[in-house]
Amino acid sequence: MLDSINKHQQRIQLARQILxxxxxxxxxxxxxxxxMSEYLPKYWQGRAWVSGFTGSVGMLIVTQTxxxxxxxxxxxxxxxxxxxxxxIEFQKMQIGQPTFTxxxxxxxPAGSKVAIDGNVLSVNEYDNLKTxxxxxxxxxxxxxxxxxxxxxxxxxxPDAAIYExxxxxxxxxxxxxxxxxxxxxxxxQADVHLISSLDDIAWxxxxxxxxxxxxxxxxxxxxxxDTKATLFVDINKLDDKIRTSLESMGVQVAEYQAxxxxxxxxxxxxxxxxxxxxxxxxxxxxxxxxxxxxxxxSTVIKAIKSEADIEHIREAMRQDGAALCEFxxxxxxxxxxxxxxxxxxxxxxxxEARSKQKHYVSPSFDTIAGFQANGAIVHYSASEDxxxxxxxxxxxxxxxxxxxxxxxxxITRMASVGQVSDDxxxxxxxxxxxHIGLAQAQFPEGLASSQVxxxxxxxxxxxxxxxNHGTGxxxxxxxxxxxxxxxxxxxxxxxxxxxxxxxxxxxxxxxLYREGQWGIRLENCAVCVEAGRSxxxxxxxxxxxxxxxxxTRLILPNLLTEDEKFWLNHYHQRVHDELIxxxxxxxxxxxxxxxxxx
Numbered sequence: 052m053l054d055s056i057n058k059h060q061q062r063i064q065l066a067r068q069i070l071x072x073x074x075x076x077x078x079x080x081x082x083x084x085x086x087m088s089e090y091l092p093k094y095w096q097g098r099a100w101v102s103g104f105t106g107s108v109g110m111l112i113v114t115q116t117x118x119x120x121x122x123x124x125x126x127x128x129x130x131x132x133x134x135x136x137x138x139i140e141f142q143k144m145q146i147g148q149p150t151f152t153x154x155x156x157x158x159x160p161a162g163s164k165v166a167i168d169g170n171v172l173s174v175n176e177y178d179n180l181k182t183x184x185x186x187x188x189x190x191x192x193x194x195x196x197x198x199x200x201x202x203x204x205x206x207x208x209p210d211a212a213i214y215e216x217x218x219x220x221x222x223x224x225x226x227x228x229x230x231x232x233x234x235x236x237x238x239x240q241a242d243v244h245l246i247s248s249l250d251d252i253a254w255x256x257x258x259x260x261x262x263x264x265x266x267x268x269x270x271x272x273x274x275x276x277d278t279k280a281t282l283f284v285d286i287n288k289l290d291d292k293i294r295t296s297l298e299s300m301g302v303q304v305a306e307y308q309a310x311x312x313x314x315x316x317x318x319x320x321x322x323x324x325x326x327x328x329x330x331x332x333x334x335x336x337x338x339x340x341x342x343x344x345x346x347x348x349s350t351v352i353k354a355i356k357s358e359a360d361i362e363h364i365r366e367a368m369r370q371d372g373a374a375l376c377e378f379x380x381x382x383x384x385x386x387x388x389x390x391x392x393x394x395x396x397x398x399x400x401x402x403e404a405r406s407k408q409k410h411y412v413s414p415s416f417d418t419i420a421g422f423q424a425n426g427a428i429v430h431y432s433a434s435e436d437x438x439x440x441x442x443x444x445x446x447x448x449x450x451x452x453x454x455x456x457x458x459x460x461x462i463t464r465m466a467s468v469g470q471v472s473d474d475x476x477x478x479x480x481x482x483x484x485x486h487i488g489l490a491q492a493q494f495p496e497g498l499a500s501s502q503v504x505x506x507x508x509x510x511x512x513x514x515x516x517x518x519n520h521g522t523g524x525x526x527x528x529x530x531x532x533x534x535x536x537x538x539x540x541x542x543x544x545x546x547x548x549x550x551x552x553x554x555x556x557x558x559x560x561x562x563l564y565r566e567g568q569w570g571i572r573l574e575n576c577a578v579c580v581e582a583g584r585s586x587x588x589x590x591x592x593x594x595x596x597x598x599x600x601x602x603t604r605l606i607l608p609n610l611l612t613e614d615e616k617f618w619l620n621h622y623h624q625r626v627h628d629e630l631i632x633x634x635x636x637x638x639x640x641x642x643x644x645x646x647x648x649x
Contacts, residue, residue: 169193367458426570
């Protein structure tokens with residue numbers, strides 16, 4: 052541990068030496084790549100390399116006298132632990148607290164220079180920084196990547212082959228998807244559209260890759276107008292069949308690094324998503340080009356799954372459910388016999404069970420298995436240097452998911468180990484009530500997703516309880532496990548694009564975390580469907596996709612209403628009926644036992 056701390060202290064000192072050499076007063080190292088991805092190829096994991104903090108969100112600031120890392124509420128427990136002894140101060144991203152931008156604007160003297168690699172800085176964030184620094188006479192330097200000067204053994208860019216999404220799981224052709232996007236380009240009165248977000252490109256072209264762990268995407272940009280499209284990608288990743296197929300659909304192929312020269316040739320009006328395009332990608336753009344800023348049309352289109360897509364997802368959920376029956380049966384058998392199981396073993400056991408399913412590809416994110424107090428760390432990640440043995444008494448939180456050719460899964464369940472206290476059971480029950488509250492919700496079409504959040508959260512608010520993360524996020528179709536634009540969160544800004552629509556797949560995952568004691572989260576994926584129409588309009592509801600029992604041994608039935616008990620029993624009967632013919636032996640016995648009515 053000491054060597055690790057010293058390593059990160061040394062990297063901060065190297066960064067300060069570079070600042071001095073370059074005549075720069077502050078360095079910003081974000082969690083980003085040129086595609087504004089949530090999860091990053093190792094080449095762009097510079098913030099983690101310098102600081103030691105491994106969460107998916109964080110902004111590192113280094114000056115000659117200060118180093119600080121800002122991150123959101125999911126990492127308020129994890130970040131201080133990982134930053135301890137590094138000299139990097141933990142800062143909360145929280146309303147009422149100074150942002151990293153405010154900190155720099157307030158503390159740096161006039162005439163200072165702040166450096167950040169423009170290739171990993173979104174257009175929106177660039178504008179925010181420029182505006183904040185303007186009155187302070189602070190210069191923003193985006194032309195060079197100072198991090199590379201100290202990260203001398205930086206990993207290479209990924210080179211995994213690109214492959215086609217199997218045709219049996221594809222409902223819409225590339226031509227049809229491009230036509231939908233082109234219609235939106237015309238509607239926005241643009242001449243050209245640049246897409247840098249990897250999930251949008253993979254979806255549009257019905258291709259998948261392995262450049263980003265857990266996300267089946269590949270590094271690329273796509274430039275298209277009303278007649279042609281060009282994919283900028285490492286050409287070595289494409290076989291002849293894919294290249295021929297793309298060309299037949301009017302998609303030309305160019306090298307990944309050629310996007311800059313292509314941008315220099317753009318004229319007229321260019322449509323970009325300013326939150327998903329890097330300012331560095333546009334550095335050769337002519338000043339005569341008018342930027343039209345809007346969310347990528349493909350982001351909204353792909354969030355609404357077709358009926359065929361949803362049927363494929365339902366089958367993926369059945370496969371996942373069968374695998375989870377096998378996993379939980381094995382887990383409970385081993386713990387009852389006193390076998391040694393660690394948090395790290397949970398991930399291995401889940402992969403082993405899921406990989407037996409026909410269409411399994413990989414995990415959809417790094418499994419979160421948090422026992423006892425570790426469960427209170429929202430995005431906890433066990434490592435070879437830091438993990439717990441699952442023994443004694445307590446709750447085990449397991450948040451996991453998988454990529455299948457026919458869908459993406461994301462589920463959280465609580466498991467009991469030994470004797471679980473009534474206080475723990477009470478908390479589990481209140482979280483279940485919140486989960487049921489959203490699962491049963493019926494709401495008018497067009498309602499902001501932030502308002503829908505309250506339908507779950509109110510069951511905890513009544514007890515003076517709450518949690519500091521959203522209640523739901525979009526889920527892709529054999530795509531990123533976190534997918535926009537919809538998000539069910541009181542913390543998210545309300546925009547027209549974030550309104551819940553029929554066909555959107557979203558998680559339902561309220562939680563409750565008692566630092567140093569235990570953490571609870573119960574999560575299903577659900578699809579938004581029509582609930583009915585009246586003279587007051589169209590109403591929507593959620594239809595559960597995830598198929599896995601909740602552990603009723605952790606529930607206090609006296610705290611549930613009759614309506615909530617009915618929902619739980621009905622859900623468990625559905626899980627039983629859909630999975631019973633897909634499992635056998637111990638897994639079948641486990642399913643029967645865990646789906647008994649309360």
